[in-house]
Amino acid sequence: MGARIGFTVQQSTLQGLDRQVGRALALGADGVELSLTPLGVVIGGRLNTGHLARVQRILHSHRPAVTVHSVLSLSFMDRTHAERHQRVADAVVDACAALGGTVLVVHPSWVDTPSFTAERDALMARERDGLHRMAERAAAHGVTIALENMPVIQEYLNGTDTNHGLDPLSIAAQVEAVNHPSLRATIDVSHAHIGARHFGWDLTERLRPLAPLATHLHLHDSLGVPLCMPGLFPGEDRVFGVGDLHMPLGWGDVPFPSLLPALPLPENYTVALEIGLDRIDDDVAAESLALARAWSSATTALGSSGTTSATTAFGSSGTTSATTAFGSSGTTSATTALGSSGTASATTALGSSGTTSATTAFGSSGTTSATTAFGSSGTTSATTALGSSGTASATTALGSSSTTSATTALGASGSTAGAEAEGATGAGVRTSRGEATIAVVGRTTSSPRSS
Structure with missing residues (x-):
C-alpha cells in the first residue's frame, strides 16, 4: 500500500467544509487534513460537542481518510499558562479521534529567544513531558502525534523568537527522547528546504535521520528563501519569492524528485498537500496531486532489510x-x-x-x-x-x-524561529510590533507563529 495523500482543508463554515472535502475527493485525493483552529470543534479547551457532531456528519457523508493539524499556539514551554495548554492538548487529541483522524500534527514549542537561551534544558524537558502525555492520550484513541519541523521566518531573522524545531535533527532527537510509539514526526519538506538554504545544510542528509521516524509529510513548494522583506502586502511574498509560500508543487524549486526517493521513509505514511485548495483551480490541484503520487511512489520504504x-x-x-x-x-x-x-x-x-x-x-x-x-x-x-x-x-x-x-548564540541574524503559513498566498506580511500578519486560506491572522 502506498502513501495516502490528502489536501489540507481550512474552513470555518460547514458549507465550506462540505464543499472542499467533496472537491478534494473528486480530484482523486484519498482524504483531507483538517485544521482545528477555524473548525470550531474546540472552544475554551473543551470539545464543542454540538458543532463537532455537525462536522462529523459532513465527514461521514464523504468518508475521507482524515489527518488533523493541531492548534498552532500550543506550547508546553509556557509555564504561565501551563494548565490551559494542557486542557487544549487533551481536547485536540479527543477532537482528532472524534473526527476519525489517524495523525495529529503538532508544532514544537515557541518561546522568546532570551528565555530559551537561559533555560533551554528545562524547557526542552517540559516539552518532552507534554508530548509524552499527548502520546499516552493519543494511544488510547489509535491516534499518532506527529511533531513537525519548522522553517526560518522573519522573527528568527529579527532575533525575537526561537524554536528548536528549526533543525530537523532536533525534531528527531526529541521524538527519540520521548520514546513513545504514538509519537512520530511530520516532515515539512519546504520548511527544511528553507532551512537548508539559509544555514548551508545538505537537505537530504539533514532529513535522512528524521525520515525513519516520520509518519506524515507536508508537501508544498517554495523558493527556499526566508521572509526577509518586512512590509510586503498579502500575496506579494510570492512575487518577491520570499517566505514559506505554500505554493502548488512545481511552482518553486524544492527538489522533490531527487529528495523524496532518497529518504528512508517508513511504509504507509500519509501526506498532506498544503497548497491552499480553496484558492487554486482544479487543474492546478490535480497536477500537484499527480506529482505527489509520482514522487511518493518512488520513495524508499523501510522493509525487513532494515536499510x-x-x-x-x-x-x-x-x-x-x-x-x-x-x-x-x-x-x-x-x-x-x-x-x-x-x-x-x-x-x-x-x-x-x-x-x-x-x-x-x-x-x-x-x-x-x-x-x-x-x-x-x-x-x-x-x-x-x-x-x-x-x-x-x-x-x-x-x-x-x-x-x-546548549545555548543559542544570537548574532546579527537573530534567533531561531519557524512558522508555517498555509494557503495560496503563503506568508504575505505587514509587520507591526514584531508580529507577522499571515494570510491563511482566506483569512488573515496576526501571529509570529503560523501553521
Missing part, C-alpha cells in the same frame, strides 16, 4: 534532546542536552550498502562524541559546511552540574 535505522538507547541516567545554536558567523551546532548525569553520542554511519543509522547511546562513562563515518573513503568528524563562512561545529557544553547545556 535505515534511527534509534536512541537510554541508560538509567536520563534523556536526550538536540539543539541548534546559530552564531553571528552563520555556524551551526547540533548538540545533545542530557540530564544531570547524562552523556551523549550522536553518530551517523553510511556504510557501503548505503544504509543510514543515526544512534544516540548513553553509557556510564559520561563521555560525548559526535562523528560521521563514510564507508571506506574514510571518516569525517561531524562537520557541516554552512553558508559563506563554511564553518561548522558539533559540540556539547557542560555546565557546572555536569549536565549538557
